[in-house]
Amino acid sequence: MAFNFYFTILLLSVSIAQAFGNDYTSINAEEARHRAKRAPGDLLETVVLTEAEKIEIVRLHNQYRSRANASDMLAMSWDNTIAQFASNYISNCDFAHSTNAQRSSISGFSIIGENLGTQITSSNIRSRDYILSVTQAWHNEINDYFYDTFSCIANKACGHYTQVVWAKTYKIGCGAAFCRRATSTVGYRLLVSCNYGPAGNFLNNTAQPSRVGRPFERKGAPCSQCAQQDTCVD
Numbered sequence: 001m002a003f004n005f006y007f008t009i010l011l012l013s014v015s016i017a018q019a020f021g022n023d024y025t026s027i028n029a030e031e032a033r034h035r036a037k038r039a040p041g042d043l044l045e046t047v048v049l050t051e052a053e054k055i056e057i058v059r060l061h062n063q064y065r066s067r068a069n070a071s072d073m074l075a076m077s078w079d080n081t082i083a084q085f086a087s088n089y090i091s092n093c094d095f096a097h098s099t100n101a102q103r104s105s106i107s108g109f110s111i112i113g114e115n116l117g118t119q120i121t122s123s124n125i126r127s128r129d130y131i132l133s134v135t136q137a138w139h140n141e142i143n144d145y146f147y148d149t150f151s152c153i154a155n156k157a158c159g160h161y162t163q164v165v166w167a168k169t170y171k172i173g174c175g176a177a178f179c180r181r182a183t184s185t186v187g188y189r190l191l192v193s194c195n196y197g198p199a200g201n202f203l204n205n206t207a208q209p210s211r212v213g214r215p216f217e218r219k220g221a222p223c224s225q226c227a228q229q230d231t232c233v234d
């Protein structure tokens with residue numbers, strides 16, 4: 001082939017609380033569109049994350065969480081059960097979110113959140129860098145987010161960012177897979193999925209129109225609003 005290509009895509013983050021199921025019709029419709037269009041590829045390799053990669057993913061999340069200047073931000077740590085879910089799911093090579101039912105009752109959480117990202121390349125290079133850089137890409141949505149009105153710039157997505165810095169989320173597990181794209185397309189893709197316990201991005205039904213609530217509070221000193229038994233990050 002005469003050209004090489006390389007691009008990345010993030011898929012709108014979802015974490016849907018069953019209690020708020022009906023309020024999430026717009027996101028469910030979005031998911032339904034993704035599912036209708038999806039064309040799962042063929043698995044080349046389920047990536048076994050190294051200990052160093054796991055540590056770096058957790059470190060990056062906690063670094064971004066610290067920078068939020070929140071008063072109720074919990075420290076995040078790795079969860080092997082959640083990571084196993086992410087790895088199994090992403091090995092389907094399908095760039096579409098898992099269903100609420102699939103994400104329910106995992107590692108003691110009634111539902112876990114999910115951020116997805118993919119890097120598409122023309123050749124089968126199997127570079128792993130994106131496994132780490134996708135966290136920054138998710139967090140970069142901070143530039144489109146207004147804390148005061150807890151909303152995004154019109155037509156922008158901020159759901160990956162709000163999940164990364166969702167104060168009450170304290171467990172993370174990620175998986176990745178190298179896949180050949182579906183036959184209708186050319187090239188290869190690295191898919192990365194991180195799941196979060198408990199899920200973030202809960203709706204605030206007091207707000208009009210109803211929308212995702214504030215990911216964290218800024219009322220007082222760092223950790224001042226954390227419960228005694230929590231591990232808070234400054």
Ligand SMILES: *[C@@H]1O[C@H](CO)[C@@H](O)[C@H](O)[C@H]1NC(C)=O
Binds near residue numbers: 067
């Ligand atoms: C947190 O506080 C520091 C120091 O006041 C400030 O520079 C930074 O922009 C704040 N971060 C956010 C996300 O508001």
Ligand SMILES: *[C@@H]1O[C@H](CO)[C@@H](O)[C@H](O)[C@H]1NC(C)=O
Binds near residue numbers: 205206207208212
């Ligand atoms: C929910 O929305 C109300 C009304 O806009 C706002 O005052 C409140 O801070 C919001 N709470 C959260 C957790 O987002």
